[in-house]
Amino acid sequence: MPDVELTVVGRVESPLDDPAAAPRQADEGAPPAWLVFDGRYADALGDLRPGAEILVLTWLHRADRGVLRVRPRDDPARPLTGVFSTRSPDRPNPIGLHRVTVLAVDGCRVRVDGLEAVDGTPVLDVKPVLGPSGER
Amino acid sequence: MPDVELTVVGRVESPLDDPAAAPRQADEGAPPAWLVFDGRYADALGDLRPGAEILVLTWLHRADRGVLRVRPRDDPARPLTGVFSTRSPDRPNPIGLHRVTVLAVDGCRVRVDGLEAVDGTPVLDVKPVLGPSGER
Numbered sequence: 378m379p380d381v382e383l384t385v386v387g388r389v390e391s392p393l394d395d396p397a398a399a400p401r402q403a404d405e406g407a408p409p410a411w412l413v414f415d416g417r418y419a420d421a422l423g424d425l426r427p428g429a430e431i432l433v434l435t436w437l438h439r440a441d442r443g444v445l446r447v448r449p450r451d452d453p454a455r456p457l458t459g460v461f462s463t464r465s466p467d468r469p470n471p472i473g474l475h476r477v478t479v480l481a482v483d484g485c486r487v488r489v490d491g492l493e494a495v496d497g498t499p500v501l502d503v504k505p506v507l508g509p510s511g512e513r
Numbered sequence: 514m515p516d517v518e519l520t521v522v523g524r525v526e527s528p529l530d531d532p533a534a535a536p537r538q539a540d541e542g543a544p545p546a547w548l549v550f551d552g553r554y555a556d557a558l559g560d561l562r563p564g565a566e567i568l569v570l571t572w573l574h575r576a577d578r579g580v581l582r583v584r585p586r587d588d589p590a591r592p593l594t595g596v597f598s599t600r601s602p603d604r605p606n607p608i609g610l611h612r613v614t615v616l617a618v619d620g621c622r623v624r625v626d627g628l629e630a631v632d633g634t635p636v637l638d639v640k641p642v643l644g645p646s647g648e649r
Contacts, residue, residue: 381518381574383518383606386605386606420595421605425598434608445557459556460557464640468557470520499517501606502604507600
């Protein structure tokens with residue numbers, strides 16, 4: 378099957394630097410961070426406002442893409458588990474999925490609460506969290 | 514910024530063929546579908562079971578990646594909106610995000626309920642829906 382190429386639209390700016398020390402999920406103590414977008418995408422992010430609940434898709438660039446089974450949460454007591462049944466960053470396509478709230482927007486810089494991705498992580502996409510079907 | 518390359522791990526097999534006729538969201542009448550994985554990823558999907566709630570990430574290969582603003586739901590009455598505030602498939606990285614339930618698993622074929630992606634859509638990743646933090 379042919380491969381497809383992603384465009385990096387921005388980067389995470391965060392005090393988190395060490396993947397081993399980073400929280401595993403945003404609700405496990407992740408700090409606020411900036412999403413810094415390339416100016417070419419200003420029109421795409423022009424309607425983001427403080428308070429918006431969004432999904433941020435990132436490329437977990439330090440992950441091992443050859444891993445197909447892991448012990449969840451690196452717990453040696455757990456059995457080896459297929460990565461499609463885990464949230465391990467190590468997987469064929471290490472796309473990170475982060476539900477966050479926008480705190481501030483300053484040009485092409487977007488401040489968000491709790492993000493567990495390390496500094497420099499590429500940003501791929503931003504999507505709104507969908508409300509009930511009547512509000513779309 | 515350098516670009517990164519995705520690996521296609523499988524394809525959608527669905528009666529949906531025409532993107533214009535496909536539902537916009539899974540809860541708007543999408544039919545069940547098969548996810549057909551390349552045999553190289555058997556270990557990654559080995560722990561998927563019927564009843565599992567999963568997120569399927571796809572590559573919306575018919576999307577227009579140059580679009581930065583759209584009228585939501587193609588409604589001419591709505592103002593042009595940055596794509597990062599919409600679920601438009603047309604966006605710099607057209608990654609589809611689908612929350613579905615596994616109905617059956619047959620080797621490298623996984624049957625899921627309501628998927629709004631058309632037949633042949635590349636599959637990138639599968640992640641479990643996260644339960645409360647105590648159950649991880």
